[in-house]
Amino acid sequence: MTPRRLVAILLVTLLAGLSASCDWSKRTVVDMGLIDSPAPTPLVDEVVCDGSRGSTCSVSTLALVLRPALTVASSRPGSIVRLWMQGSTVERTRIAWTATSVKPQRSGRRAVNDAESRWIAKSLRDALLAARPSLGCHAARSPIAETVTRVSLATAPQGAERWIVVLSDGLEVSDFANFECAKLPRASAFVQSLQRKRVLGPSSLTGIHVRMCFLDLAPVDGGRCPMTVARAIDVRALWAAALTAAGSRDVQVTDGAPTISNEVPQNQKENNQ
DSSP states (O other): OOHHHHHHHHHHHHHHHHHTTOHHHHHHHHHTTSSOOOOOOOEEEEEEEOOBTTSSOOHHHHHHHHHHHHHHHHTSTTOEEEEEEOOSSTTTOEEEEEEEOOOOSSOSHHHHHHHHHHHHHHHHHHHHHHHGGGTTBOOSOBOHHHHHHHHHTSOOOTTOEEEEEEESOOOOBSSSOBTTTSOOOOHHHHHHHHHHTTSSOTTTTBTEEEEEEOOOOOOBTTTTBOOOHHHHHHHHHHHHHHHHHTTBSEEEEOSSOOOOOOSOOHHHHHHHO
8 A cells, every 4th residue: 555545544534533523533633733723713902002201101011011912913813913002082092003913824833933933023113113102292181991992992803802901000080080199089989980971881891801001109290199009009999990890801900011811712722622
C-alpha cells in the first residue's frame, strides 16, 4: 500500500468518526495537524483614554493597557481594538485609532508568532502616535459615565466578546456629580441620577467586561482638592455600583493595569470539543 493511499484511508476513517460526533476523533485530527483548529471568538476591545490634564491616561499607562489588549487580539483573528479619546462633552469624544487583527498568511508556530509580534508592535506605535495630541489638555468637564455609555453603543461584530477599558483617575465632573472637590453622592443616588437621563442604563453594558484602571490618590489637578484614602475608596465604590447596575458582565476598578483574559470562553471550549 502506498503512503498516499494509507494517508487517504486514515483521513476517511477519522472524518467518519467526526461525522458520528466522536470527540476523540476530532481532537486527534486537530492534534495531528490534518485540519485547522476552530478559530477562537473575536473580541472587541474599546480602550477609553481620559487624557485631560491631571488624569492618569498617559503614553506610559496607555501602553500598559494597549500591549496586552493587542496581544490577545492578535491571537483571535477578526478582533478589533479601538482607542477612544474622551472629550469635555460626549460630542467631542472620538475614536482616535482602530485596528483589526488578521489571520497570518503563513502557517507554523514561529511564522505565526513573528507575524503577530509585528502586528502588535506596529499597532502600538500607531495608537500612541494618534493619542499624543489629546494628552494633557485642559478640560472643564470630565463626563466619564456618558463616555462609557457612548462607547457601549459602538457597533461590534455579532457574537464578539466585548471589553471596555477606561484609563482615568475616575473623577467625574459633569451634571451628575463632581468627584473632584464636591461632596460625594450616595451610590444609590448616583445610579438613579444616571439612569433618569438614560446614562449607564440598566442593560446598557449587558455582556460587556468593564475595567476602570489607574485610579490613584494624587491631588486633584495640581492640588486644588485633597485626595484622601477614604475618598478614593468611595469613588471606586461609586463606579463599581454604577457599572454593575448597568449590567456589566464583570467589573474591575483598580489603581493599576487591568486584567484581560486570553482564554477562549468556556462555552466555546465545550462547543469545540
